[in-house]
Amino acid sequence: MRSFSLFSLGSVLLVSIEEDIEDSAIRLLQDQVSERVSNGSIDGVILDLQDLEVMDSYFAEKVEELAVMLKLLQAEVVVAGLSVPVVMTLLDFDITLPGLNFALDAEQALLHLQGRRREG
Numbered sequence: 001m002r003s004f005s006l007f008s009l010g011s012v013l014l015v016s017i018e019e020d021i022e023d024s025a026i027r028l029l030q031d032q033v034s035e036r037v038s039n040g041s042i043d044g045v046i047l048d049l050q051d052l053e054v055m056d057s058y059f060a061e062k063v064e065e066l067a068v069m070l071k072l073l074q075a076e077v078v079v080a081g082l083s084v085p086v087v088m089t090l091l092d093f094d095i096t097l098p099g100l101n102f103a104l105d106a107e108q109a110l111l112h113l114q115g116r117r118r119e120g
Contacts, residue, residue, distance in 0.1 A: 004029050004035045006036065012044040012113055014106060020049045026062045033066060037075045039062065044046055044113035048106045050081030067100050078102065078109040 103109035
């Protein structure tokens with residue numbers, strides 16, 4: 001079973017990450033998401049982490065790498081659904097994920113991306 005799912009919502013790609021994602025699946029996730037965005041029809045990506053209970057430094061680094069790749073491909077990334085324990089872990093390890101936008105849930109992330117599109 002895959003530890004992530006990809007859903008197209010028009011020009012937005014919703015990436016739902018399951019609780020137990022392994023390192024090899026993270027690399028596959030990066031490849032598949034960047035490939036979908038590079039095809040040109042996706043300009044926003046929501047990383048939905050609501051099912052994630054733990055985020056280690058490796059996964060945080062890979063999320064940041066993915067965001068940089070997608071920015072170079074002209075797509076905006078919004079991280080959604082961080083739980084309090086995940087936020088506390090990030091703070092404990094001084095992981096800040098600079099340059100990323102955050103939302104409480106996928107719905108707010110979608111509204112954020114749609115609002116940015118109207119402004120631009």
